[in-house]
Each structure stands twice: as C-alpha cells, then as structure tokens.
Amino acid sequence: MASQETMSSSSSLAAWLLLVLLLPPLFAAVDDGMRSGGSGGKCTTSCGNVGFEYPFGVEDGCYRGGGFNLTCNHTYQPPRLFLGDGSVQVLDISVPHGWALINNTGMVFNSTETRVVLNRTWDQLVGGPYSLSGSNKIALVGCNARVDLRARVKVKHGGRGGDDDTGSNLISSCTAVCPLDLEDMTPVFAIGSGGSSAACSGVGCCQANINLDIPSSYTIQIHNLQELGGSISPTDLVFISKEEFSYTNDMAFGNNIPQALPALLDWYISSDPSECTYESAPDCLSANSFCHAYDLGYKCHCSDGYQGNPYIRGGCHDIDECKSPQDYSCYGNCNNTPGSHICDCPRGYEGNASTPNGCKDIDECGHRETYQCYGECINFPGGFDCLCYHGTDGDPRKEGGCLPVKHHLSARDLGLFIGLGVGSGTILLLIAVGAPFLSRKMKVRKLKKMRQTFFNQNHGLLLQRLISQNADISERMILTLPVLEKATNNFDRTREVGGGGHGIVYKGILNLEVVAIKKSRIIVEREINDFINEVAILSQINHRNVVKLIGCCLETEVPLLVYEFISNGSLDQHLHVDEPISLSWKDRMRIAVEVARALTYLHSAATVPVFHRDIKACNILLDNQLTAKTKVTVFSFGVLVIELLTRKRPTYRTDQGDSLVLHFASLLRQGQLVGILDPQVLTEGGGEVMEVALLAGMCTRMTGQDRPTMREVEMGLENLRVSKKLASHDTASSSLVSQMAEHRMVATGDMEESSIQYSMEE
Structure with a gap:
C-alpha cells in the first residue's frame, strides 16, 4: 500500500464520487390495523412501477415506525417512490428478503491535495432500519489513484452502556494505475459485462467488493498516487453500486456518464437482535413465520413451504408446489399439503419420484403370484393385462380359472389356415433375405447424399474455385470423409490426443504421414464464407515455424481440418x-x-x-x-x-x-x-x-x-x-x-x- 502511495506519474487525479445514501429523518407511527393485514383500502400499495406493502407505507397509520414511511411523488410521469421525505428514490423493495434498491446519486470534487477525504455520516440512520449492503461494489475509473472505504463499526452493549465506537476500519480498497501512454486518455467504462468489455482489474479501472453491511457511517478516502500531486478533474470516477464494472469499446458511453446508479440497502424490522427467538418475535405476526437475528437487528421470514409477508397476521400462505412440481423436484404424482407436498410414483410405477425418470414401470408379469395372474400376462407401461391362454376360457386371475374350450374345425377352415400359413411364411422368408441387402443399399445412398449435402452447405465448390489455380494444393487440400475415417480408425477414442470446449484433436496416418485432425463441435453458419476464404489462403502458407494446414474435409456438418502433427507438446x-x-x-x-x-x-x-x-x-x-x-x-x-x-x-x-x-x-x-x-x-x-x-x-x-x-x-x-x-x-x-x-x-x-x-x- 505504501509503495502505491509513492507511485510517480504525470497525469492528474480526478474523482467523481457516486454514493451517497443520504437518507432523511424517517419517523411515523403504525396503525394496529396494519399489523392485522392492512386498514381497508385506504393504504397505497404501489407508486409508479414499484409495489410495496407493510411495514412500508405512504399514509399515516399504514407503515411501521422507525423509518418505514415512503413518499410517492406524482410530479414525475410515471410517479416515483422515495424513502422518507423524498430525498432518496426507491427502485424496488423486497419485504420477504429485507432489502431496498435505491437510485444512488453522485458528486464531483476538485482538489490539489495528495489525498482527498470525503466523509459521509448517516446520522439519520442511527436507530433506523437501513444499512449499506455488503453486496455492493466500490469502483474507481482513472489513473494512478487509490480509493478506500472506511466505516465506524458500532458495538452495542445494551442497557445504559450505550455503544462503543471501535474506530474507523478499512472495509474495502482498490487501486487503478495507467502506463505512460494512457495517462492523457479519458477512460471509457461500462456497467455490466459482455460483448467487447473487459474486467476492471487495475489498469485504468479497478473494483472491489464491500462484503460488510455498514450500519451508520462511512468515509471515502481518495489518494492521489502521483509524486508531484496534481489537480483533480472530473474525468476520474468513483462509484458505489451493486453492478459489475468493466471496460467497453463503446466510446459513445463516455459522453453519457450516468448521474446515479442502483445501490442495495438492507433493512431490519428491529435493531435489537436479542428480541428474536426461533419461536417468536414481536414483529413476526403471521403464523408459520420465524425470525433471524443479524449483527444489526433481526428480520422475519415465512417458514419453509410458505411465502408472503411475515409482518402481518395471515401474511404467510402455503405454497402450492404442485402448480409447478418440477421446480420442487417432483416428477410423479404431486399432492399438496400445508407447508409441504407429497410426491409419489404413479400407479404401476415404482422408484424415486424426486428425480427425472426416477419412476420405473413395474414388471407385474415377473411377479405373477403377487399380482394374481395365472394366465397369459402382458405388461405395458403403468399396468398389465391378464388373459386366458389360447384355447382356454375363464377367469385368469384365479388359479385354475382358465379351462380348455372344445372346438372342431371344418376341412374348409383347415385348408384356409394352411394356405394362409404357407403364403405368409414365403413372404416373410423373402423379406428376411432381402431386408439386410436393401437396408445396406439405402444406408450407403443416404450417407453419400448427406456427405454431398454437407459439402455444398460448407461451400465446397467455392473452395475448389479458390484453390484451382494451384494444381498441387487443389489435389491434396480437399479430402473425403472415408479417407479421414480410415486414417483415424473411424475416429476411435484411442486416437484422441487433445480436446476442449471447441473440439477434439485426433492423431491419424494419412499417406504414410502422421497428421493431426481437428474435429470442431460447432461453427456459425454466417462465418462459413470467411472460413473457406481463410482455408484457401492458409493452404498457401509455407514456413518452417508455422503449423502447416494439409487439407480439410467438408463432408461433415462441421468441417474437419488436417494439420501436420507436432509431437513434443506446447x-x-x-x-x-x-x-x-x-x-x-x-x-x-x-x-x-x-x-x-x-x-x-x-x-x-x-x-x-x-x-x-x-x-x-x-x-x-x-x-x-x-x-x-x-x-x-x-x-x-x-x-x-x-x-x-x-x-x-x-x-x-x-x-x-x-x-x-x-x-x-x-x-x-x-x-x-x-x-x-x-x-x-x-x-x-x-x-x-x-x-x-x-x-x-x-x-x-x-x-x-x-x-x-x-x-x-x-x-x-x-x-x-x-x-x-x-x-x-x-x-x-x-x-x-x-x-x-x-x-x-x-x-x-x-x-x-x-x-x-x-x-x-x-
């Protein structure tokens, strides 16, 4: 850390400090009717696109005291929701999980000091329900600077002892530096990841997790790591938000720097965790609810198998797991019960209904006595049939229940049966003899047609045209699938010499030469033209230090590439x-x-x-x-x-x-x-x-x-x-x-x- 503070640089340090959870004094009283599930239809439950419920509320008597009052500002379209008297905008509130998502505004500071210290103390929050969530991140975008987040952790003793201040502790820190040729450039960054963005990892941009809920106050320290100091300009940025930060190549973003970012607050129904026991807590009013104690207070939750609002009577209601059984690992017959469900295999099946395909058909015919079948047993999925054998009649489910049937055939019927038998036998014999030959013939034609289809689909004619001017290359470059199958013993697993997420590499023998054959897993169809052009160009490259492309096969869904085999690894x-x-x-x-x-x-x-x-x-x-x-x-x-x-x-x-x-x-x-x-x-x-x-x-x-x-x-x-x-x-x-x-x-x-x-x- 000391070495970073003495780092020499010619660029200036600037800081845009996007914090700041300045929450207003929040006081109100709660109507006893709200604890019973509300007070008729007089309480507002939504503002704009944000919904909420008790312990939060807008009107007097609709919210719990101690900072749970909200303000709905109708001068915006759509209306916007704010904490307390309307200084901090709320983007979302979760009552079951105990968090609030706010719009975190920012500030700009200029200074020529080596270290810039900005203090933000949440005096309004002392005794209130909110704290800065440890799920947020702190990020610095700039050159040759370090940002520290410090907090005064309060230790509660109870009684008249009050609170002891353990001092300012370092909660999180990160450093961003730049090489000389980046110091005069304005960093461009984005929120979130993906596309052409790169992680903020220390060059021009850094970020760090907070990982600790901050109860009442914090301090931001911005350190200028330049040896000669330098003035602060609003080009370097400091953020606190729940979002991931990354670089992006979209230069247009630099002209649209956000004025506020979403940050996460945790809230507690009470700041005294000692009030919480597993059996009861003063504010956990719903049946089938329990409390959970944290360092800064306690929260109420619905019991397993229940969901809803634990802070009002009757707020936790049973989850009907059978409406979406697979979400609860039930792949058989689902029966909902209070707070739970029963999952069984269907009739005629047995096994574990909690796993996919865990219920297997019962073979009743393998246990005839158990299922009382003394005749011909025919099993089918989920059940079975029990019939008397041919020539008998009666009740096959009773032992000895099927008796012989006396039947006399006429000479005409006998001749008809014999003729049908001989004719059917002849037809079946011809089918048995000719079927393998016809099947093999059809399979060969189908495979040949499929190879030609893939060859055309992979633009084989284009490759032939591109390499036709060089007879030597055109003769060896395009290989057929049977040739490569023979070279790799039909792509035998023992021939695999490497592989990964993109494909498998096989070792093969082609024209008495050891080669490497790469079998890719996927290829984007819109890139096939570029692929063919690259193969045509790379086929002409001949250098002793460049792996030689010997040929390719276009008769598969994904083209195969053949290279010279390099034997000694990487x-x-x-x-x-x-x-x-x-x-x-x-x-x-x-x-x-x-x-x-x-x-x-x-x-x-x-x-x-x-x-x-x-x-x-x-x-x-x-x-x-x-x-x-x-x-x-x-x-x-x-x-x-x-x-x-x-x-x-x-x-x-x-x-x-x-x-x-x-x-x-x-x-x-x-x-x-x-x-x-x-x-x-x-x-x-x-x-x-x-x-x-x-x-x-x-x-x-x-x-x-x-x-x-x-x-x-x-x-x-x-x-x-x-x-x-x-x-x-x-x-x-x-x-x-x-x-x-x-x-x-x-x-x-x-x-x-x-x-x-x-x-x-x-």
Whole structure:
C-alpha cells in the first residue's frame, strides 16, 4: 500500500464520487390495523412501477415506525417512490428478503491535495432500519489513484452502556494505475459485462467488493498516487453500486456518464437482535413465520413451504408446489399439503419420484403370484393385462380359472389356415433375405447424399474455385470423409490426443504421414464464407515455424481440418513445470526468435497478411528438437516474451491486484526487474536479459502506434543473437535500444481491410 502511495506519474487525479445514501429523518407511527393485514383500502400499495406493502407505507397509520414511511411523488410521469421525505428514490423493495434498491446519486470534487477525504455520516440512520449492503461494489475509473472505504463499526452493549465506537476500519480498497501512454486518455467504462468489455482489474479501472453491511457511517478516502500531486478533474470516477464494472469499446458511453446508479440497502424490522427467538418475535405476526437475528437487528421470514409477508397476521400462505412440481423436484404424482407436498410414483410405477425418470414401470408379469395372474400376462407401461391362454376360457386371475374350450374345425377352415400359413411364411422368408441387402443399399445412398449435402452447405465448390489455380494444393487440400475415417480408425477414442470446449484433436496416418485432425463441435453458419476464404489462403502458407494446414474435409456438418502433427507438446507444458529448472535461456531466446520469424512471415511475406491475435504459450507447439511451431499482433508477442523472462503465466496477479504486464512495466521503469525475473534466466542470460526485457516493454505499450512492427522485433532479436556470437554485446545492445526506440507501428486502412484474423484454437 505504501509503495502505491509513492507511485510517480504525470497525469492528474480526478474523482467523481457516486454514493451517497443520504437518507432523511424517517419517523411515523403504525396503525394496529396494519399489523392485522392492512386498514381497508385506504393504504397505497404501489407508486409508479414499484409495489410495496407493510411495514412500508405512504399514509399515516399504514407503515411501521422507525423509518418505514415512503413518499410517492406524482410530479414525475410515471410517479416515483422515495424513502422518507423524498430525498432518496426507491427502485424496488423486497419485504420477504429485507432489502431496498435505491437510485444512488453522485458528486464531483476538485482538489490539489495528495489525498482527498470525503466523509459521509448517516446520522439519520442511527436507530433506523437501513444499512449499506455488503453486496455492493466500490469502483474507481482513472489513473494512478487509490480509493478506500472506511466505516465506524458500532458495538452495542445494551442497557445504559450505550455503544462503543471501535474506530474507523478499512472495509474495502482498490487501486487503478495507467502506463505512460494512457495517462492523457479519458477512460471509457461500462456497467455490466459482455460483448467487447473487459474486467476492471487495475489498469485504468479497478473494483472491489464491500462484503460488510455498514450500519451508520462511512468515509471515502481518495489518494492521489502521483509524486508531484496534481489537480483533480472530473474525468476520474468513483462509484458505489451493486453492478459489475468493466471496460467497453463503446466510446459513445463516455459522453453519457450516468448521474446515479442502483445501490442495495438492507433493512431490519428491529435493531435489537436479542428480541428474536426461533419461536417468536414481536414483529413476526403471521403464523408459520420465524425470525433471524443479524449483527444489526433481526428480520422475519415465512417458514419453509410458505411465502408472503411475515409482518402481518395471515401474511404467510402455503405454497402450492404442485402448480409447478418440477421446480420442487417432483416428477410423479404431486399432492399438496400445508407447508409441504407429497410426491409419489404413479400407479404401476415404482422408484424415486424426486428425480427425472426416477419412476420405473413395474414388471407385474415377473411377479405373477403377487399380482394374481395365472394366465397369459402382458405388461405395458403403468399396468398389465391378464388373459386366458389360447384355447382356454375363464377367469385368469384365479388359479385354475382358465379351462380348455372344445372346438372342431371344418376341412374348409383347415385348408384356409394352411394356405394362409404357407403364403405368409414365403413372404416373410423373402423379406428376411432381402431386408439386410436393401437396408445396406439405402444406408450407403443416404450417407453419400448427406456427405454431398454437407459439402455444398460448407461451400465446397467455392473452395475448389479458390484453390484451382494451384494444381498441387487443389489435389491434396480437399479430402473425403472415408479417407479421414480410415486414417483415424473411424475416429476411435484411442486416437484422441487433445480436446476442449471447441473440439477434439485426433492423431491419424494419412499417406504414410502422421497428421493431426481437428474435429470442431460447432461453427456459425454466417462465418462459413470467411472460413473457406481463410482455408484457401492458409493452404498457401509455407514456413518452417508455422503449423502447416494439409487439407480439410467438408463432408461433415462441421468441417474437419488436417494439420501436420507436432509431437513434443506446447511451450506452456515445457516452461511451466514444477521443477526449479525449466527451459534454458538459449532455448527461450531461440523460441522467441522463431515465433517472431513466423509472425513476420504472416504479417509481411504471406500473399495476404494474416493477423492471429491469439499468441500464448499453449499455442506455441514444439517438435522433438524444441523448434517452435506457432499455431498463432505485437502486444501478444510481448506478453509471450515476458512469460519467457519471468516464468509466470499471463493470468498472474500481484497482492495489489496488478496484472503481469502492468507489474513488469512498473519494475522496468524503476530498474527493479530482478524481483520478477526467473532466477534461471538471470543465471544463464547475462546482459541479453535486459535487452530482451526492453524489447518486451516496447511491444506491450498500450497504444499501437508506439509499438514496433514484427519485422523490427525480429531484427532486434536476430541482432541480439548475432551480437552474442561476435562477443560484442555492449555495442549491439546500445544499437538495439536506439533502433527500437525510433520505430512505431502504423496500421494503415489498407492493411486492416486485407488482413485476416485467424485462430486455430477457435
């Protein structure tokens, strides 16, 4: 924490403090009639879109005392509901769960102090029902600042002893810092997650849970972490809300900053938890209700199997679980009972009716004596039939109840029966002999037609046209499904070598060559044209450090891709091992150079530039000589180099919540990289380590125009390797630093239009 307060930065700290639960004095008396379920039709139960009930109310006599009065302001359309005298808007109220959702307004503060402290004391709440819920979050959006939430926790002794103030305790805190190239930018953020948003995790934005109900007062402390201070401007923001915070790419949001956000209050029917026992409590008036004591008071709840309002007589009513039985795990016959229900299997079934398909049909014919069937027993779902055998008649449910029937057939009837039997037998024989042949023939035709349908659906003709100019590629690129089934022994489970949420990878033999066949799970139909174009382009890519696409099969619902098989696993598996010694510095440098070569080829030398945008250690495959094969932008490459230097995964976080890239950049500026570098790298790398670290720092600059191109990165790494061989490390290092400092990558519109985003993981 101390190190954060001394952090140097040139940007200014600004704070928009969106709090503040300024609740008015709330006093009223409650009519005894309300405790019995209301006072006729004179009590308002809704305002605008918000409904409420006792202990809340608008009119005198309709609410419980101690702060439960509400105000319905009809000057708005629709009308709006407020707590007390109308200073805090209510968005929703839950009587069964004891919370209120309010519209939390904000304030702007300017200052040149190193620390800005804003106190908000809820004097109106002392003895009242409300507290700030621990379900809320505190968030700071800005650069080089820390926000602290402190609260004075009151310990109640009872009697004349009063309350003891234990002092101001730190409840929650978070820090947001920015690299140099973000300090002059206005952060853009959103509420909620999804789409193109990213979590507020410390770079330009941070958030923290409160996790503690605050009873009566709190203090907000905003710390300017700049070394020289700086003025406060309303561009940095502080929020308290129940919502999740995240970055978004929607720049239009920056022009529509909300003036208020929803925050959650907990309320208690009484501030004295000692009044609560399981059997009774003064305010739990309904039958089938109980009380629950908390640190700040107690609440009433309906008993299990009941729902409603426990604060009025007769307010808790039975839940009819049988109206929606599956919500209560009943998959048989449901019978509702007061406070519960009975769930049994239907007649003719047995088992557990509380689980899906838990009731199984009873095979009565397997227990004839139990079910009294002494004739022919025919079982069916939920029951059975009991008949006398052919040639007998009587009562099959009695032992010996079926007696033989005397019957004489005429010669004509006998001949008819014989003729029917012979004819039926001949027909059945022909069907038995010909059915397998016809079935097999129809199955083959159906499979062939299905493969052709999938081929057309997956735009196979388009791929043929795109690769037809290169005879060598067109001959091997499009593979049939039977060929791949043979290569994988019909996709046998023993051939699986990897898999995940996106698909399964099989090892196969194709033309005496070991290949990897990826069988994806899903593909979006609107992306199939892009997929075909990417396959056509990637089929022409030939580089020793890029995994080669051998072919594809379009005769399945989701196309299959065939790649060269890389046998030695991924860089992630070799780098992150449990032993203290991992890959040597020589191997790490060589792998970085090989990945840079591959990316330079994809960015510059390929017919159409290919930008993968998903470089990470698990996407760098190694062969038996640990040669890098990238399945895979300059920033991601920089993150990979940092991972090679530190042997820490990109998901690493410091105790202060800083990410790996942010922590690395901070230590690089302070000249204290020794604290994060892999000891093996320090031992084996020598002077090269600092040069590579500087290069990684340049690649991970926050703005693209300040980063070098992949060609410049490759040249820098090659120069380092050559300089080591020539034993002129000092000169080469100086040249590398000056060279990389002069270059910036400019992404032109033409390059963006012709580039392709490509990911073998997806």
